[in-house]
Amino acid sequence: MQSLFIFQINNFLLFQALNMPPAMVYLTIVAFLLTSTLSVDALGCPTGCMCNDDTYVVQCERSKLDVIPITLNPAIQRLVLRSNKIKTVDASFQFYRDLQYVDLSNNHLVNIPTKSFLHQEKLQELHLNENKLSSINNKTFQGLKSLTVLNLRRNFLEELTRGLFSVLPKLEELNLGENRIFKIDELAFEGLLSLRVLYLDDNSLSSVPTPSFPVLGSLAELHVGLNSFTSLPDDAFSGLGKLSVLDINSAGLSNISTYAFRGLTGLRSLSLGDNRLQQIPTLQLSQLCRLEELTIGQNQFTAIGKGCFKGLINLRKIDITGASYLERIEKGAFSDNLNLETIILASNKKLATLEDGALVGLPNLKRLVLRENSFKTLLESMTSWNELRALELTDNPINCDCQLLWLLNSINSKNLTNVQCSTPPQLRDRSLRTLTADDLGCSFGDPRQQAIIITLCVSATILLGALGLFLFRYRQRVREALKDYKWNKRAISRKEHEYQKTFSDDDYITRTTQHHIKPIPVTEL
Known part of the structure; x- marks a missing residue:
């Protein structure tokens, strides 16, 4: 050796x-x-490095190196040179032909000479992110036949030319985010038959690079947010039939064409957050029948109306966070989304209204996040609470009164999130969990009893009112009926009196004798 x-x-x-x-x-x-x-x-091992000849791992992180060491064990497989001052990749790499992982991130790399990796046929991961690379060509990565991950994030790349990555037949993940890319050739990704994940986010693209997608038939995950898109045209992602995850966060979108998502029949996750959408793109989303996760916060819509997510029958999670204009969630907003398990409505500072029944009919709802909104109270009839396992209500201006007795009982029985009172003043900053029914101003412990009593009182009031109205309306007839009743009663009384006078005791005895009735003897005491 x-x-x-x-x-x-x-x-x-x-x-x-x-x-x-x-x-x-x-x-x-x-x-x-x-x-x-x-x-x-x-x-041996350079100063500031850790070299392990048993695992064939060398770590030289923050070691102030300005060149790649040439004195390492030639059998090393993992080389970490992160956060140094290395300015170029020189021929020293030819010594280490067993390398499988190389991390040169956060250095001062300005260029990579042609064929620098010509002898790295076993290399699988190459991290060149956070450097100063401004250009690469189709010979830069020549020799990397086994490479599966290439990270070029946070460099100064501006253009992707034709066949740039064609020498990387096994590449599965390519990260080109946070560069200055404004132009992508139609065949820039030619030869990447195995590519599964592509990051193009945070660049200078003015439109979705649709022409370059057809050669990426195996792509499953695409990140194109933080660019300068204003709209998505029809068939914007044509050729990406196997796409499962699409991230278009912070792209400046204000308009999405009706058939922008056409062809994405297998899409499972879509992020449209932090754009300029003034309403939910219901029709456009309805074509994504397999969608399971949707992030659509930080947009400009004011309400979530009935059937806004129509057609998304497989939706399991929806995240509406940071929608600064959102004020209300209407009844039936999620009526088509019966498979929803998680609803996140967080940090929507104007959201104060959840209409009665807004979350009803969601039998699979397990987690409901309502933190940092403007809710003052919540109705028990808003949703079915029996299956709910997690409820987050922190940082809302909750008014702790008897209307929240049901929530107090739920917190105590299910150990749900802590809720702090904002009003009334005597309960400010108190935890709802520590309060009693009396603290909430409830006369009765069971809200069902209150409902029954209120119902009875209202019914009695209605009946008495109806009876009073009836008597007032037919008062003349009632008065005459009462007068006739009194007169008849007096007549009956006179007849009874006369009848009693007609028959004396002697007459009674005589009449009984005539009818052969034996008189009852009277015994004097």
């Missing part, structure tokens, strides 16, 4: 000498002679 190592270093020095000015040849020869007497221990 030692002789092989020294042999490789000597070759490198000779190679450098051939490319140096004559004045430097002498010094190179001296270095060549010196290396012949050096041992592996003398050439």
Whole structure:
């Protein structure tokens, strides 16, 4: 191993000498002679690095290196040179032909010479993010036949030319985010038959690079947010039939054409947050029948109306966060989304109204996030609370009165989120969990009893009012009926009196004798 190592270093020095000015040849020869007497221990791990010859891992993070070390174990497989001062990738890489992972992120790389990775046939991950690379060509990555991940994020790239990545047949993830890309050739991604994840976010694209998509038939995840789009035309993502995740956050969208998402039959996750949409694009979204997750906060709509998400029958999670204009959620807003499990309505500062029944009919709802809104109270009839496992209500101006007794009972029984009272003044900053029915001003502990009593009182009031109205309307007839009743009663009383006078005791005895009735003897005491 030692002789092989020294042999490789000597070759490198000779190679450098051939490319140096004559004045430097002498010094190179001296270095060549010196290396012949050096041992592996003398050439070992550079200062500030950690080298493990058992796992073949070398870490030189923040080690103030300005060149790639040439004295490492040639059998290393993982090389981390993150956060140093390295300015270029030189021929030293030819020593390390077993490399599988290389991290050169956060250095001072300005360019990468052609064929720098020619001997890295086993390399699978290459991280060149956070450097100063302004250009690359189709020979930059020549030799990387096994590369699956290439990270070029946060550089100064401006243009992607034709066949730029055609030498990377096994590439699965390509990160080009946070560059200055304004132009992409139609065949820039030619040859990337295995590409699954593509980041083009935070660049200078003025439109979706639709013409360059047809060669990406295997793409499953696309990030194109933080660009300068104003609209999505019809068939904006044509050719991406296998796309599962689409992120268009912060793209400046104000208009989405009716058939912008046509062809995305397998899309499962869509992010449209932080754009300029003034209403929910119901018709456009209805074509995404397999959509399971939707993020659409930080837009300019004021209400979520009935059937806004019509057609999204497989939707499981919806996130509406930071919609600064949103004021109300109307009844039936999620009536077509029976598979919803998570609803996030957070940080919507004007949202104060959840209409009665707005969340009714969602049998699978498990998590409801309502934090940082303007809710003062919540109705028990708003949704079915039996299946709910998590409720977040923090940072709302909650008014703690008897209307929230049902929520108090739910918190105590299900251990849901903590709720702090804002009003009335005597309960300000008190936790709802610590209050009682009396604290909330409830006369009865059970709200159902209150409902029954209120119903009875209202019914009695209605009946008494109806009876009073009836008597007032027919008062003349009632008066005459009462007068007749009194007169008849007096007549009956006179007849009874006369009848009683007609029959004396003697007459009674005589009449009973005539009818052969034996008189009852009277015994004097």
